[in-house]
Amino acid sequence: MFVKICGITRLEDALLSADLGASAVGFVFAPDSPRAIAPEQARAIVEHLPACVSAIGVFVDAPVGQVREIAAFAGLSAVQLHGRETPADAASAGLRVVKAVPATREALDGLGAWPVSVTLLADAMDGARRGGTGRAADWAVAREMARCRPLLLAGGLTPDTVAQAIREVRPAGVDVSSGVELAPGIKDAAALRRFFEAVGRESSEGLPAFGRRDPDERGYFGAYGGRFVPETLVAPVEQLEQAYLEARRDPAFATELSALFAGYVGRPTPLSEASRLSAAFGGARVFLKREDLTHTGAHKINNALGQALLARRMGKTRVIAETGAGQHGVAAATACALLGLRCEVYMGAEDMRRQAPNVARMRWLGATVRRVDGGSRTLKDAINEAMRDWVARVDDTYYLLGSALGPHPYPLMVREFQSVIGAEARRQVLAQAGRLPDAVVACVGGGSNAIGIFDGFLDDAGVRLVGVEAGGVALDPGRHAARFAAGSPGVLQGTRTYILQDADGNIEPTHSVSAGMDYAAVGPEHAWLRESGRTEYRLASDQEARAAFEELARLEGILPALESAHAVAGARRVAREAGPGGVVIVNLSGRGDKDMDTMGEGLTDAAS
Amino acid sequence: MPRLEETFAALRAQGRAGLVTYVTAGDPDLDRSAQVILALDRAGADVLEVGVPFSDPVADGPVIERAAERARAAGGTLATTLDLVARVRPAVRAPIVLFTYVNPVLAMGEGRFAARARAAGADAVLALDLPLEEAGLFRRTMASAGLDLVFLLSPTTTDERIARAADLGSGFLYAISRLGVTGARDAVPPAARALVERIRRRTSLPVALGFGLSRPDHVRQVGRFADAAVVGSALVSVIAEAAASPELIPRVEQFVRRLREPGDGRTEAP
Ligand SMILES: Cc1ncc(COP(=O)(O)O)c(C=O)c1O
Numbered sequence A: 001m002f003v004k005i006c007g008i009t010r011l012e013d014a015l016l017s018a019d020l021g022a023s024a025v026g027f028v029f030a031p032d033s034p035r036a037i038a039p040e041q042a043r044a045i046v047e048h049l050p051a052c053v054s055a056i057g058v059f060v061d062a063p064v065g066q067v068r069e070i071a072a073f074a075g076l077s078a079v080q081l082h083g084r085e086t087p088a089d090a091a092s093a094g095l096r097v098v099k100a101v102p103a104t105r106e107a108l109d110g111l112g113a114w115p116v117s118v119t120l121l122a123d124a125m126d127g128a129r130r131g132g133t134g135r136a137a138d139w140a141v142a143r144e145m146a147r148c149r150p151l152l153l154a155g156g157l158t159p160d161t162v163a164q165a166i167r168e169v170r171p172a173g174v175d176v177s178s179g180v181e182l183a184p185g186i187k188d189a190a191a192l193r194r195f196f197e198a199v200g201r202e203s204s205e206g207l208p209a210f211g212r213r214d215p216d217e218r219g220y221f222g223a224y225g226g227r228f229v230p231e232t233l234v235a236p237v238e239q240l241e242q243a244y245l246e247a248r249r250d251p252a253f254a255t256e257l258s259a260l261f262a263g264y265v266g267r268p269t270p271l272s273e274a275s276r277l278s279a280a281f282g283g284a285r286v287f288l289k290r291e292d293l294t295h296t297g298a299h300k301i302n303n304a305l306g307q308a309l310l311a312r313r314m315g316k317t318r319v320i321a322e323t324g325a326g327q328h329g330v331a332a333a334t335a336c337a338l339l340g341l342r343c344e345v346y347m348g349a350e351d352m353r354r355q356a357p358n359v360a361r362m363r364w365l366g367a368t369v370r371r372v373d374g375g376s377r378t379l380k381d382a383i384n385e386a387m388r389d390w391v392a393r394v395d396d397t398y399y400l401l402g403s404a405l406g407p408h409p410y411p412l413m414v415r416e417f418q419s420v421i422g423a424e425a426r427r428q429v430l431a432q433a434g435r436l437p438d439a440v441v442a443c444v445g446g447g448s449n450a451i452g453i454f455d456g457f458l459d460d461a462g463v464r465l466v467g468v469e470a471g472g473v474a475l476d477p478g479r480h481a482a483r484f485a486a487g488s489p490g491v492l493q494g495t496r497t498y499i500l501q502d503a504d505g506n507i508e509p510t511h512s513v514s515a516g517m518d519y520a521a522v523g524p525e526h527a528w529l530r531e532s533g534r535t536e537y538r539l540a541s542d543q544e545a546r547a548a549f550e551e552l553a554r555l556e557g558i559l560p561a562l563e564s565a566h567a568v569a570g571a572r573r574v575a576r577e578a579g580p581g582g583v584v585i586v587n588l589s590g591r592g593d594k595d596m597d598t599m600g601e602g603l604t605d606a607a608s
Numbered sequence B: 001m002p003r004l005e006e007t008f009a010a011l012r013a014q015g016r017a018g019l020v021t022y023v024t025a026g027d028p029d030l031d032r033s034a035q036v037i038l039a040l041d042r043a044g045a046d047v048l049e050v051g052v053p054f055s056d057p058v059a060d061g062p063v064i065e066r067a068a069e070r071a072r073a074a075g076g077t078l079a080t081t082l083d084l085v086a087r088v089r090p091a092v093r094a095p096i097v098l099f100t101y102v103n104p105v106l107a108m109g110e111g112r113f114a115a116r117a118r119a120a121g122a123d124a125v126l127a128l129d130l131p132l133e134e135a136g137l138f139r140r141t142m143a144s145a146g147l148d149l150v151f152l153l154s155p156t157t158t159d160e161r162i163a164r165a166a167d168l169g170s171g172f173l174y175a176i177s178r179l180g181v182t183g184a185r186d187a188v189p190p191a192a193r194a195l196v197e198r199i200r201r202r203t204s205l206p207v208a209l210g211f212g213l214s215r216p217d218h219v220r221q222v223g224r225f226a227d228a229a230v231v232g233s234a235l236v237s238v239i240a241e242a243a244a245s246p247e248l249i250p251r252v253e254q255f256v257r258r259l260r261e262p263g264d265g266r267t268e269a270p
Helices: A011-020 A039-046 A064-074 A086-090 A105-109 A139-148 A164-171 A189-202 A233-250 A250-266 A273-283 A298-313 A329-338 A349-354 A356-364 A381-390 A410-433 A448-454 A524-532 A543-554 A562-579 A593-599 A603-607 B003-014 B030-043 B062-073 B078-091 B102-108 B111-119 B134-142 B159-168 B190-200 B216-223 B233-242 B249-262
Strands: A001-005 A026-029 A056-061 A076-083 A097-101 A119-123 A152-153 A173-175 A181-183 A271-273 A285-290 A316-324 A342-348 A369-370 A398-399 A439-443 A466-474 A488-492 A493-498 A535-541 A583-588 B016-022 B049-052 B096-100 B126-127 B173-176 B207-210 B228-231
Touching: A001 A011, A001 A189, A001 A250, A011 A026, A011 A039, A011 A189, A026 A039, A039 A056, A056 A064, A056 A583, A097 A105, A105 A139, A119 A139, A119 A250, A139 A152, A139 A164, A152 A164, A152 A250, A164 A173, A164 A189, A181 A189, A189 B030, A233 A250, A233 A298, A233 A381, A233 A410, A250 A298, A271 A410, A273 A285, A273 A543, A273 A562, A285 A410, A285 A439, A298 A316, A298 A329, A298 A398, A298 A410, A298 A448, A316 A329, A316 A381, A329 A356, A342 A349, A342 A381, A349 A356, A349 A369, A356 A369, A356 A593, A369 A381, A381 A398, A410 A448, A410 A524, A410 A583, A439 A448, A439 A562, A448 A466, A448 A524, A448 A583, A466 A543, A466 A562, A488 B102, A493 A524, A493 B134, A524 A535, A535 A543, A535 A562, A543 A562, A543 A593, A562 A593, B003 B016, B016 B030, B016 B062, B016 B207, B016 B233, B016 B249, B030 B049, B030 B078, B030 B249, B049 B062, B049 B078, B062 B233, B078 B096, B078 B102, B078 B111, B096 B102, B102 B111, B102 B126, B111 B134, B159 B190, B173 B190, B190 B207, B216 B228, B216 B249, B233 B249
Parallel strands: A001 A026, A001 A173, A026 A056, A056 A076, A076 A097, A097 A119, A119 A152, A152 A173, A285 A583, A316 A342, A316 A398, A342 A369, A439 A466, A439 A583, A466 A535, B016 B049, B016 B228, B049 B096, B096 B126, B173 B207, B207 B228
Antiparallel strands: A271 A285, A488 A493
């Protein structure tokens, strides 16, 4: 959830807000406000803000020239217009604009007049005082507004009312000022803390956790990561990084994504307790994080939407993607259809065969599927081909990479878009089990669903984070995809990480029953987390994954993707290790419809 | 004087643009690859780029990708590439540049690679997926073994990075004629000249232009504004087509002679 702490006049209040997780702090430049601040003072505070916290200046009917001047001088990332400014004024400001509108029927009817580039903020305004009145907005009307547009909610919020406001209005973000103050412009540290706790508990449309754990400036997580690309791609990758860092500071980007998560993807996804599976495992209570219930049926959509929004923002008209299991290809095709972008998906010939339903889905969604016949004709070769395409068409083309892989900033960006999984899961398990889990288990192909759910628990030292790699049929070369169990550090497709390679540095073929795990490299952040001892990795074989698929279907009525079935298989041991009374979360990254061909027609039925 | 420096100094003294050829080591097999390299030298190629076969050549188009596959099927690796260089070196006049992806080098170990490459008689290294930002340590290791490090520069490369490449690189700079992977094209894009001029304003290192050049007139055209023209995929196609024929070596030689003939005319009228 986007949280803005407004009416800042002291550096300490700004820093505490940032620390507690504010996405933005606000400075009031209306001279007659009790919270008014001089541009010089604001600038001195902005200089100390962490990069991921936006500075927003509040103006009331100020001349546009003055707004621009102060914005440039104080280093504001957006301006909030709180007076009688019109849509034309907002458009002419040439800045990122948040427009305050009263939560009234009349304003609701006029919502369509505001350009989509303007973020709307609903407040309790009256004719005499433009906001900051401390009065609550009309939540019923605000709810209507939040249905139409990503909405920030302001107006008399307090630590005691914000939870209910979020429940009733379902805004993309909240804005608070007087509700967390000792006196006008002086924030109350205890109230700020209570406010963030209440938001954390309640915010149901979790925003990605932007900017919390960045790699170093060269894109390294410890010794892993970096940017090993052909010269032509250096500039485009740098532009991508700039655009991403800018986008994640922009409240309009965050609110649009979180509105799509809620209104399109169907987030938050439930955390389902799997009682019969738990009993069969004979250990801890097992909870399933249901990414299979997202629109398109896998976690891939979280990242695809985030990046497609970025592509549109960068003015790209053509999106390319690679896909293994087809889930990322479907997600990319879906996001592009939604945003009106052209989409071309590279897919290995072998994967097109084993994930045929997803090929048809991509085509129906308007994407062109490009068959890749090089190499092992699987995911790695599809990425090679997508990179070749990108090198030739960097001007109009955005490469929408599907996992936490590749050159910086992809591993960071993909993790941040997927971090919504972990943020939700943590909140949900606290609410449902009343405690943090003993372990979180996820399958690791490139590593995106795993890093997304791990991210929510990284700071909880007592929670084991267990990744499950594809053990395939045996740990011999070409018969598995176990990068940690059988690989070594090297460079593949833009990043330094663990890879499967022979003595000459050539990439080894891989095998897994599941296309999404059948890949020779693993996300660099996993390599780093493993080295630090924070995460651990295990194997599940093809056979164990098939057995877990069947068990989950029979016991819980859920057909998992074969990728996710690896996580379920891995969780069997982890649940026993945690023991009765323990709690284990399994990230159910996707649903299994696409795997019907591979699984056959319920073969064991014939036997029973 | 290092061999590359000597070669480009001689070209300048003669007022002539050079021809750089690319082949993949071990294509179609190690023995014939050795003969191909000798033929290139005989036919007058000024600099020889020798490609290390790699499983995942992301910067290459299908022609060179297939060449790597043929070479690997015949047992080609980084180690056999270095053996091949050692084998041909005594009989070859031209400087030899190893053209490689970075992972095989990392697998061998940068220090070991540098020592072996130098011992084999290689003159320089070009690592396709090792941009400036990642090349610091690598460059020092190559330099202390006496190897030049050649950087690629692309139409997307900023002026600031061109200056850094000129600082860190040696031997020559390799300008990429256009966006895209390797592969023969019909024409030299107009932007190529602009890039070479942009580079020249920032360095006195020789500049070779490559990617897409396939015909004598391309070589002639490029020779008017660059110090050398690189021909890769077109030559590799000649090898692919003649691989099964006893005519392989004469055809390669003839192809290169034809590329060169009009290439002496840096001063020739347009
Ligand atoms: C459902 C599902 N889970 C997991 C994966 C593996 O990818 P990652 O490790 O990036 O989550 C895929 C990839 O296609 C997938 O479709």
